[in-house]
Amino acid sequence: MIISRSRLAALLSLPLLSIAVAAPLAAAPPQQAAKPVALPGDGPEDAKLKQLFHESDERDLKLHPINALFRGDLRYADRLGDFFSDRQIAAERAASEADLRGLNTIDRTKLTPVDAIAYDVFRYSTERSIRGSQPDIVALTYVRPLDHFNGIQGFYPDIASGQGAAPFKTLLDYENNLKRNAQYAAQLDAAIARFREGMKTGVVQPKLTVRNMIEQFDNLIAQGVEGSTFYGPVKTFPAGISSADETRLRAAYAAQIRDVMIPAHQRMRDFLSGTYLAAARDSVGLSAMPGGAKLYDYLIEGSTTLPLKAEEVHQLGLSEVARILKEMEAQKVKVGFKGSLAEFFTFLRTDKQFQPSSAEQLRLGYEAIGRRIDTRIREQFSLIPRSKLEIRPVPAYKEKTDAGGSYQDGTVDGSRPGVFFYNTYDLPSRYMWEMETLFLHEAVPGHHFQVSLAAENEKLPAFMRFGGNTAYIEGWALYAETLWPELGLETDPYQRMGGLSDEMLRAMRLVVDTGIHAKGWSRDQSIKYMLDNSPMGKTDATAEVERYIAIPGQALAYKIGQLTILRCKAKAKAARGAKFDPRAFHAAVLDAGALPMPVLEKKIDDWIAASK
Template sequence: MRSTALALLLLASTATPAVAQQVPPPVAMPGDGPEDAKLKTLFHESDEASLKRNPISGIFRGDLRYADRLGDYLTDANINAERAASESDLTRLKAIDRTKLTPTDQIAYDVFQNQTEIALRGLTPEIVALTIVRPIDHFFGYQTFYPEFASGTGAAPFKTLVDYENNLKRNVEYAQIMDRAIVRFREGMKAGVVQPKLVVDNMIGQFDNLIAQGIEGSVFYAPVKTFPATISTAHQTRLRAAYAKQVREVILPAHQRMRDFLSKEYRPAARDSVGLGQMPGGPKLYEYLIESNTTLPLKAEEVHQLGLSEVARILREMEAQKTAAGFKGTLPEFFTYLRTDKKFQPASKDQVRLGYEAIGKRVDQRVREQFSLIPKTPLEIRAVPAFKEKTEAGGSYQGGTPDGSRPGVFYYNSYDLPSRYLWTMETLYLHEAVPGHHFQISLAQENAALPAFMRFGGNTAYAEGWGLYAESLHKELGVETDPYQRMGGLNDEMLRAMRLVVDTGIHAKGWTRDQSIKYMLDNSPMGKTDATAEVERYIAIPGQALAYKVGQLTISRLKAKAQKDLGAKFDPRKFHAQVLDTGALPMPVLEKKIDTWIAAGGK
């Protein structure tokens, strides 16, 4: 919506893929015919053109051909180029005879068509007018990911002198994007299409944090605190001076301009309401966001009712775990006990880190019982950087590179440490790390037989649906064996079910922030800090949170169907390979693929 690259980078709430090199031109596979060749040429040329328009996507993938630039985001030219590219791609696609493609390429055809059509609907003037004038928020704003990206510990490389020089050039464009965002915000003010005050206040807090870092404490200065041995002493001295000057004269002023604009000019014009339903054009935008995030043409009321039914089911399972734990009070009292008893609160950040490392070892001992496909990409466990931990999710994942030069990273959040309950850890690891996002993203990008858009792109319903489905494998993987950890799993599932209720409640039914937080606390043991961050996330990025449960229910339903139809022939390793081996599929395409696999006897 805000830009193609940003949508790709923040695809899965928090799960971002990567790859290690430029994608080579397509090669013929056994069985390919003329139409397959045309299709692969289209995919390759479309991807190459997209990388030129969106250089930062290439950097995340390890493709550094355009690493000296960031992109002309928030410009009319960028939007027009994206729209023209989508229209051209669809025209070329329709000229290819799908019936003459191999089975794998038929799937690729369907995915490309589905994704491009949905993307094109988001690039209509009607939708762009509602999105580009709200160019950043506290969850998907450039200021939420770019500082770490450019910090020396993120996705941008700092191995050569050219890498350091390229980063200086990108930082200039980042400051320009901040100024463009102010112009777009002012356009929205004239049209009455503005962010909620709540979102503005959170953004102001983020910019305050960045400004407070000063010069040598800035994440933008961090790359020159250490250097690889290949950088000479003379260049190190020069680069330190250049980075300090840039932070002082370019980065800090850009952040200060944005902070002052938001505080003095924009906030008074921002709206008190939090839902899209109260914004001009909001209901139409929300309808689009539901489909673009779930890949299904669902209506808000349909999603709301599905959420209510799932909440009721999970509450019954929570009652059973309360009984298993020997707790004598009511379920709400059990929730309070889980939130407040000191034994569930980590004593230190080290305890959290060591706990996740231990969980990882336990899962690794069992994972091959369920999976025949295991990623080659290594996994690291890291804390969320301090500058953004207050508004960051409890856990997130960033993809690594297939060649191992950059590992996949599972980030855990240790902000407000007493609220990071120990009983949440096993399910969070399953979702973000193994066999969740680390498997799903790594296996896709390691599969060089797939076109680039299937290796590195995707959709939220599949990515987050898989992550939530991965949580359901707790029994098979030997975790959540006590009622408290199982409550953690149910709590996370409840979170995704409540999202269906609360997101639609906020944006289609006029629910308030406080009403939404209360609903989440009343129906789960999650802490108020997490519930508040979740609700403010739904306010900032409407519709995204719906994809998790919709995707998981689809995968679980397909698994149940396969088990029923295949009987003794059903092998979970083969089922999981079918789900994972062609990248992130839209839900209709995934269902069609699994139906075909079942019809072939589950081989």
């Protein structure tokens, strides 16, 4: 969900949107990027800034055409983009340097308050992008081009499936998808070349990550031709496609899958298993990789937007774990459980009353939770997104390694809704006591509210409407979980345990992520820590730990962001007293898109001062 010129950040942020297209066939013209619009109070410096944002966004969409596709801008719909080449790295760095030069010509003191915030966010993200494209960071990131969590093989099949971000309304849409598919196959070959570079310098993925990727490619290959995710678009057609074109397209898609896609997957699979696996690391942490400690420092700051070090993050995590354990003890007493907390965790994991009997039961449960929240949401929020929300299971081809729940955003024009995905893999491990908190985080008022409200705010520049940072995006979603009392949820102590379990997960991430990448913790040691301190199941704990191994530092953002927002709220409550209005506070946090933590704190401090 985060738009970035950094290839690594781009892969971490690409949304996996999904909707069945049922719109009538129409020849829609390509959507042009909106020109800068002056707002009341704008002066000459504001106009210069908005023009800079517009020009930067146009460059960015050309460099990352897949981002345009997600936004419904079809000008570059026949292109997937270049993820791995030296030429792309140089172009991204040059674009960021041009943006920074332009920014330095603008007098921030003469900007409106809204544009001053935009200026600060743009400077932060641009300087960060330049840092990410420097040779020392490139040498540690681009040569590890895929992992099992964020690799192109994980997000692109969904885009091309006929159920994802790519539209299939016109004949041109189908032809553009064939072109993107061919480019995807070429990108896999380019990734192999990058992997080989890393083998020469010892900068390689862990064997665990490689084995997970091999399994992903095995799954894609095993689908065959007509069972392939890539065959999805030609299983049904919108009205207006002639029978002759339907026949031709089915043949073209089948031939491409057979002759291009499956061979590309097979080449990558064979390379990973026959060549790369032997060179991969036995260790799972970055500290055991050449340059790993420096890279981890870079990733911590990138994820949290704060200059934190691994040790202070680790200690913060330990203190949060201890606090939450005390609250869990209280819930254990409330339900009358007589054993230890560890035995209570085992009870929550194993008792049949907490295990769904079917995927349908999960769906109906989440729909009911959504209806309950709807009755109370306006007590806490004056800003309500226009975008609709759908509830769907995680696609089967990636459910084993996917999270228990996730959110993928829709389009501003409403043609594609936001989607809350729930995972039905290993159904007995999808505990019903975690459903309410998961919905708060992934759907309402978590990701669906934050992402949709930013995108719908036409007063913001595109990079703030459609971009962001993990600390804010995930910090907001974790903060949304704390609103359970106000929204009438978690009244059952078992559901409250689910809320504490989810908060514990984010606290344990501080401990485990830093443990793995700065302290040499093993995979099994990390899984055991999570099982010892929470009721989460082993399936989820394993997937979580393997995620931290694949994308170091990202999991730190959740708790850091949440604590920052809670700190801002506490200051606002202290300043406003009885006049504190949660709707006004939430609007102040949400009305400018995803901000770096220092910028958010400054914004809320200014809002508090103005409200006095």
